[in-house]
Amino acid sequence: MSFLFAWRYFKAKKSTNAINIISWVSVAAVILGTASLIVVLSVFNGLEQLVRSLYSSFYADVRVSPVSGKFSRVPQATLAKLYKLHAANQGFRLYRRALVMENKWRAARYGINGKMIDWGKQKEVPIRDLILEYLDFVDDVVDELDSREEINYIRQILETGNGADRQLRVFEQTGDLKKVVDYIIEETEVGLAESSVPHREAKVS
Secondary structure (H helix, E strand, C coil), X not given: CHHHXXXXXXXXXXXXXXXXXXXXXXXHHHHHHHHHHHHHHHHHHHHHHHHHXXXXXXXXXXXXXXXXXXXXXXXXXHHHHHHHHHHCCCCCCCCCHHHHHHHHHHHHHHHHHCEEEECCCCEEEEHHHHHHHHHHHXXXXXXXXXXXXXXXXXXXXXXHCCHHHHHHHHHHHHCCHHHHHHHHHHHHHHHHHHHCCCCCCCCCC
């Protein structure tokens, strides 16, 4: 019954149909407004998902960092260097995410003995060379951050290898996986001992 009463406003039998026109215009306005709102919200939702997908690899939802002991100062030094360049009105190269992810995959797959693509030179170069180039790039800010010791540890890794390299050497020397496990336990105990010593706070100027 209510539908019949409502329908009379859209299709009256009288010759004067002003009410019909007003009713249809009102319905059209409501439909247009609702559709516009849905489209706008959908666009914003899509943009949010796009931004999250672009930066989730660099700004993760969960971040794990030690309360004490050694921790990475590499992101801090990078940020300080980029800010210093920006303050001096100097630019730096920006690369698309796909190019960065290519080198990230290479680093995870091959380690420090592999190669990455130097997009500036457009050729493959040893990862060790790129790491040394990076250390020279941030060298003028690490003292301001009181991070010289932590950054120099990267040079030590280049000389002695990372944990995976050391484990492979143990296996090559002994041929025994149990020895590798014993080595991992010893390294973990050393790390726990070092973590009991409070780390130094960075000096930010």
